[in-house]
Amino acid sequence: MANEMPLWEVFIRPRNGLSHKHCGSIHAADEVMALQAARDVYTRRGEGNSIWVVLSSAITASDPDQAGENFEPGEKIYRHPTFYEIPEEVGNM
Amino acid sequence: MYSQGLIGADGSTGETPEFLEAFQKRIDAEEKIEPNDAMPEGYRRTLIRQIGQHAHSEIVGMLPEGNWITRAPSLRRKAALLAKVQDEGGHGLYLYAAAETLGVSREEMTEELHSGKAKYSSIFNYPTLTWADIGAIGWLVDGAAIMNQIPLCRCSFGPYARAMIRVCKEESFHQRQGYEIMMELAGGTPEQKEMAQDALNRWWWPSIMMFGPHDADSQHSDQSMAWKIKRFSNDELRQKFIDATVPQAEFIGLKMPDPDLTWNEEKGGYDHGPIDWDEFWRVVKGHGPMARDRIRDRRKAWEDGAWVREAALAHAEKRRARKIAAE
Numbered sequence: 001m002a003n004e005m006p007l008w009e010v011f012i013r014p015r016n017g018l019s020h021k022h023c024g025s026i027h028a029a030d031e032v033m034a035l036q037a038a039r040d041v042y043t044r045r046g047e048g049n050s051i052w053v054v055l056s057s058a059i060t061a062s063d064p065d066q067a068g069e070n071f072e073p074g075e076k077i078y079r080h081p082t083f084y085e086i087p088e089e090v091g092n093m
Numbered sequence: 094m095y096s097q098g099l100i101g102a103d104g105s106t107g108e109t110p111e112f113l114e115a116f117q118k119r120i121d122a123e124e125k126i127e128p129n130d131a132m133p134e135g136y137r138r139t140l141i142r143q144i145g146q147h148a149h150s151e152i153v154g155m156l157p158e159g160n161w162i163t164r165a166p167s168l169r170r171k172a173a174l175l176a177k178v179q180d181e182g183g184h185g186l187y188l189y190a191a192a193e194t195l196g197v198s199r200e201e202m203t204e205e206l207h208s209g210k211a212k213y214s215s216i217f218n219y220p221t222l223t224w225a226d227i228g229a230i231g232w233l234v235d236g237a238a239i240m241n242q243i244p245l246c247r248c249s250f251g252p253y254a255r256a257m258i259r260v261c262k263e264e265s266f267h268q269r270q271g272y273e274i275m276m277e278l279a280g281g282t283p284e285q286k287e288m289a290q291d292a293l294n295r296w297w298w299p300s301i302m303m304f305g306p307h308d309a310d311s312q313h314s315d316q317s318m319a320w321k322i323k324r325f326s327n328d329e330l331r332q333k334f335i336d337a338t339v340p341q342a343e344f345i346g347l348k349m350p351d352p353d354l355t356w357n358e359e360k361g362g363y364d365h366g367p368i369d370w371d372e373f374w375r376v377v378k379g380h381g382p383m384a385r386d387r388i389r390d391r392r393k394a395w396e397d398g399a400w401v402r403e404a405a406l407a408h409a410e411k412r413r414a415r416k417i418a419a420e
Contacts, residue, residue: 026186
């Protein structure tokens with residue numbers, strides 16, 4: 001089993017106007033067969049109108065241990081609209 | 094399938110108490126665990142085993158039903174059965190993909206199935222003798238699977254939970270097509286009704302065994318419950334299934350093959366007769382009537398497909414080389 005089938009991540013766009021969303025993975029020898037396999041496995045009931053396949057090995061992921069960096073910047077409250085005081089008379093803004 | 098995946102699971106784990114406590118806190122807060130997150134080895138091992146066995150069950154489950162595709166009684170039934178068997182293949186693939194995120198390869202899992210090291214649901218080691226068995230499998234086996242799988246949609250491991258949501262959406266057609274087959278046979282000629290009753294007689298007990306041993310005898314449930322891999326106990330799910338299914342049998346005039354089955358007003362559910370656990374363990378350990386055939390058929394499919402996999406890889410390699418040469 002030296003020749004393992006490459007692994008591909010599958011992304012599907014449910015309909016135009018929405019983003020492609022990750023839905024799983026499949027094994028295939030190349031990108032043409034990967035697309036065909038993704039269609040057979042992940043879109044048997046019209047789940048999407050567009051499929052992306054990406055070699056899993058081509059994805060660089062962030063380290064979950066570093067997730068703390070994605071913090072809500074407590075001291076930068078001026079990034080939020082409620083930081084600014086607008087008189088009520090001005091109305092909705 | 095499913096809760097049987099925990100049989101023999103070893104949840105023992107060697108991390109520090111602080112690590113385990115922090116992990117348990119995330120679980121208790123209903124946070125999902127994703128593949129790259131730190132997790133106890135026991136959690137990883139339990140899931141690889143359970144998801145792998147679940148995937149194998151879907152794939153082996155194609156065999157008993159595939160047996161009737163060419164002999165389905167009408168084009169309508171044939172098209173539905175073909176679509177159902179294709180779904181089972183798809184479910185197996187969603188689940189293999191989920192297991193692979195935990196660091197096990199597809200080749201390893203396939204190898205474990207073929208060598209007999211990995212188990213699959215005992216239910217698929219029974220033969221499909223008549224067309225009514227296809228009805229009974231859809232109604233009872235898929236019905237029991239749905240009972241098991243709905244709580245798995247809330248499993249703490251993200252990829253497994255997401256795969257189960259897709260599976261559950263598709264599974265409902267399976268159960269309905271099975272019940273419809275049974276309903277039609279039960280309302281047909283006396284011979285057809287007898288065929289339906291015979292299928293129910295043979296599939297009822299194996300179906301309720303699918304939920305696994307009684308809670309008191311289920312060794313590995315506590316840890317899996319604490320880790321929220323499992324949400325309900327074997328007996329709770331079995332009870333739900335029985336309470337839902339008995340009225341469905343009565344509605345089409347079939348009789349459950351359990352003389353002790355009685356409504357218990359106090360608990361608001363049915364009491365059932367004793368389950369033959371000796372038979373259950375025999376079948377789990379691979380002595381079911383069809384066990385050898387199932388693995389032989391899987392191996393044959395794998396070996397017969399080897400040239401296709403090799404050719405596909407060779408073709409991909411050739412295209413890659415050509416592309417590089419053209420650049």
